[in-house]
Amino acid sequence: MNSLSQFLSLSDANVRYVVIGCVLLGISSGLMGVYTLLRKRALIGDAIAHAVLPGICIAFMLSGVRNTWVLFAGAVVTGSLAVYLVDLITSRSRLKPDAATALVLSVFFGAGILLLTIIQSSGNAAQSGLDKFLFGKAAAMLPEDLWLFGVVLCLVVTVLLSGYKEFKLLAFDKGYAQSQGIPVKALEMVLSTLTVLTVATGIQAVGVVLMSSLLIAPAAASRYWTHRLSGMLVLSAIMATLGAYIGAFISYTKPGMPTGPWIVVVLSCITLASMLLAPNQGVLARYLQRRKHRNKILQENILKAFFHLGEKKNNQALAFEMEVLRQQRDMPVARLKSGLRQLVRHGSLLDTNEGYQLTRSGLEAATRVVRLHRLWELYLSRHLNIAPDHVHEDAEGIEHLITPELERELELLLDSPGIDPHDSQIPYTQKDRNR
Amino acid sequence: MIQHVDNPIIEVHDLTVSYDKKPVLWNVDFTIPAGALVGIIGPNGAGKSTLIKAVMGLLPLSSGYTELFGQKLNDVRKRVSYVPQRESVDWDFPASVMDIALMGRYGQRGLFNRITAEDRSIARQALEQVHMLEFANRQIGQLSGGQQQRVFLARALAQQADLYFMDEPFAGVDAATEGAIIELLKELKSQGKTILVVHHDLQSAAEYFDWIVLLNTRLVASGPVKEVLTPTLLQETYGGKLSLLAQVGDIASSIGVGTRE
Numbered sequence: 016m017n018s019l020s021q022f023l024s025l026s027d028a029n030v031r032y033v034v035i036g037c038v039l040l041g042i043s044s045g046l047m048g049v050y051t052l053l054r055k056r057a058l059i060g061d062a063i064a065h066a067v068l069p070g071i072c073i074a075f076m077l078s079g080v081r082n083t084w085v086l087f088a089g090a091v092v093t094g095s096l097a098v099y100l101v102d103l104i105t106s107r108s109r110l111k112p113d114a115a116t117a118l119v120l121s122v123f124f125g126a127g128i129l130l131l132t133i134i135q136s137s138g139n140a141a142q143s144g145l146d147k148f149l150f151g152k153a154a155a156m157l158p159e160d161l162w163l164f165g166v167v168l169c170l171v172v173t174v175l176l177s178g179y180k181e182f183k184l185l186a187f188d189k190g191y192a193q194s195q196g197i198p199v200k201a202l203e204m205v206l207s208t209l210t211v212l213t214v215a216t217g218i219q220a221v222g223v224v225l226m227s228s229l230l231i232a233p234a235a236a237s238r239y240w241t242h243r244l245s246g247m248l249v250l251s252a253i254m255a256t257l258g259a260y261i262g263a264f265i266s267y268t269k270p271g272m273p274t275g276p277w278i279v280v281v282l283s284c285i286t287l288a289s290m291l292l293a294p295n296q297g298v299l300a301r302y303l304q305r306r307k308h309r310n311k312i313l314q315e316n317i318l319k320a321f322f323h324l325g326e327k328k329n330n331q332a333l334a335f336e337m338e339v340l341r342q343q344r345d346m347p348v349a350r351l352k353s354g355l356r357q358l359v360r361h362g363s364l365l366d367t368n369e370g371y372q373l374t375r376s377g378l379e380a381a382t383r384v385v386r387l388h389r390l391w392e393l394y395l396s397r398h399l400n401i402a403p404d405h406v407h408e409d410a411e412g413i414e415h416l417i418t419p420e421l422e423r424e425l426e427l428l429l430d431s432p433g434i435d436p437h438d439s440q441i442p443y444t445q446k447d448r449n450r
Numbered sequence: 451m452i453q454h455v456d457n458p459i460i461e462v463h464d465l466t467v468s469y470d471k472k473p474v475l476w477n478v479d480f481t482i483p484a485g486a487l488v489g490i491i492g493p494n495g496a497g498k499s500t501l502i503k504a505v506m507g508l509l510p511l512s513s514g515y516t517e518l519f520g521q522k523l524n525d526v527r528k529r530v531s532y533v534p535q536r537e538s539v540d541w542d543f544p545a546s547v548m549d550i551a552l553m554g555r556y557g558q559r560g561l562f563n564r565i566t567a568e569d570r571s572i573a574r575q576a577l578e579q580v581h582m583l584e585f586a587n588r589q590i591g592q593l594s595g596g597q598q599q600r601v602f603l604a605r606a607l608a609q610q611a612d613l614y615f616m617d618e619p620f621a622g623v624d625a626a627t628e629g630a631i632i633e634l635l636k637e638l639k640s641q642g643k644t645i646l647v648v649h650h651d652l653q654s655a656a657e658y659f660d661w662i663v664l665l666n667t668r669l670v671a672s673g674p675v676k677e678v679l680t681p682t683l684l685q686e687t688y689g690g691k692l693s694l695l696a697q698v699g700d701i702a703s704s705i706g707v708g709t710r711e
Contacts, residue, residue: 053543055540177562178562180553180565181556183545184553184556187539187545187553188534188538188539190503190532190538191532191534191553193506193507193508194506194507194508194527194530194531194532194534195527195556196524196527196528197556197557197561198561238544242544242545242546242589242591243545243546243549244543244544244545244549247544
């Protein structure tokens with residue numbers, strides 16, 4: 016625990032630089048990532064990240080020193096060039112944006128690797144560590160790096176805040192924005208430039224290969240938790256901060272652990288957790304919703320079996336054993352048992368000595384399902400001209416989906432009919448008639 | 451049958467528009483009187499959407515010019531409103547119905563200026579007009595197609611413009627929404643506004659519009675509905691593209707030169 020308190024207090028200057036640096040550029044990329052994602056340009060981030068490498072190499076070859084600002088300038092130049100080329104290829108050739116992006120990415124990255132090899136074999140002593148740009152070199156962050164990250168973050172926040180509504184409209188509906196006289200081209204250029212600046216700083220920590228995940232992961236994760244752009248921006252920045260902080264801590268606990276990859280791993284976990292756990296849109300929430308509906312279908316089918324048995328005997332107050340129910344509607348014993356248990360718990364059935372018996376609310380629910388089934392059969396045969404012997408299967412599924420509002424609409428449309436296409440009574444309880 | 455009017459609110463002069471050097475609209479030339487409810491009608495691929503995009507300055511012109519209110523678009527932008535096709539945007543965007551309606555105020559309010567309480571009240575009114583106010587806080591991804599179209603209309607209404615260009619507002623909407631939209635258009639017209647609507651249902655065209663522009667990569671007719679919706683002109687519009695035009699266009703595109711020097 017000693018290491019944790021040491022880490023949290025940021026007492027070690029080296030730790031301080033790493034943590035502050037990662038957090039600063041995490042926020043920048045978290046914010047820019049939201050717009051990259053919403054403008055469906057996630058791949059462009061990857062292309063920029065890879066295209067930055069030759070710029071760094073050229074800047075180093077020309078200056079001969081490993082100065083943060085010089086290398087940054089080189090990175091920005093080739094990064095911007097990559098964006099420009101992708102747009103140019105897309106507009107001037109038959110290549111689609113994805114192909115143009117892949118082309119630019121591989122050509123620039125290939126050139127970068129080539130230059131890197133040349134530099135490494137040149138014997139220049141200052142070059143050592145230049146290859147760290149491939150996967151990042153967070154542990155070697157310097158105060159001047161932090162200044163650079165801080166300046167870029169300030170720029171990103173200022174521009175995004177002052178043009179909030181314009182960028183929002185641009186991301187949602189470019190054509191409409193243009194029709195209103197908003198300078199779409201200029202604003203797009205601003206967004207691209209900010210993305211390039213962010214990426215060029217980001218590779219200091221996570222490197223060329225992993226940069227695009229720093230851009231996209233927090234933004235993608237944040238979309239699961241909010242329906243507002245402002246909420247997405249704030250959440251994305253928070254998640255990026257969290258990822259940077261935790262990633263930096265993990266790499267601090269064990270010597271030799273790389274910071275950048277750990278940040279990316281943590282961010283990926285956050286994204287994965289969001290996909291699984293988010294309310295409404297999450298995988299878990301959807302699974303639970305589907306399971307709820309499956310149980311509803313099971314219960315309603317059992318109630319329907321009770322109704323049909325009672326209908327044959329002309330008495331809905333009779334109790335039935337499980338075997339009788341299975342003869343009426345075949346289903347696995349385990350499913351039937353579980354459904355019966357649920358229905359008893361909900362007060363729709365009574366578990367008596369002679370078997371199971373519908374309660375008053377159970378009878379109402381059973382009547383409703385049978386009614387919906389027969390109403391739908393009638394609707395299909397009357398309004399869709401489907402033969403009476405073909406309507407049953409459809410109605411089996413639809414009966415579980417119809418809401419009270421739709422039911423009323425059906426009744427209105429069918430003019431409160433008495434019998435279905437198979438000459439069965441469309442049933443109503445006393446309570447239904449009182450409605 | 452191309453009827454020109456004096457003091458037109460829209461003048462399209464010798465307009466040619468090309469995609470990838472291939473003309474999709476040839477020498478279109480017509481004028482529209484103020485206060486008209488205009489249907490732009492023609493088969494698929496006739497260039498209907500291209501025409502209004504070109505007039506809204508969203509596409510480069512190969513030749514010709516357009517004037518609105520007798521002026522260039524840039525001088526009258528605040529008086530002109532555009533409703534793009536519903537499918538042209540991703541409705542999964544993180545925004546509420548109110549957010550979209552407010553977007554209609556962005557241009558009026560000006561670049562980098564904040565939205566005011568007045569803008570909010572105008573946007574609310576616009577939503578009320580399309581019966582969407584009760585959904586103001588709804589996430590747009592949860593709307594039905596008809597509701598999405600109404601929200602787009604509300605956004606245009608919030609601009610409080612005098613001239614409206616609408617791209618297929620009736621496409622994929624339910625009967626109730628179609629009825630509500632046409633009521634709204636007629637009300638706008640009664641307030642003296644001019645509305646151009648891209649439409650492709652001939653059945654309802656005669657009933658909805660009072661001026662018709664018939665288009666099939668070239669202008670077939672422009673005039674009052676009774677004089678334009680004749681069997682001869684409709685046959686000319688829907689009877690297929692002029693194959694010579696299409697062939698020349700293909701050649702221009704394959705060589706990579708335009709049709710104009």
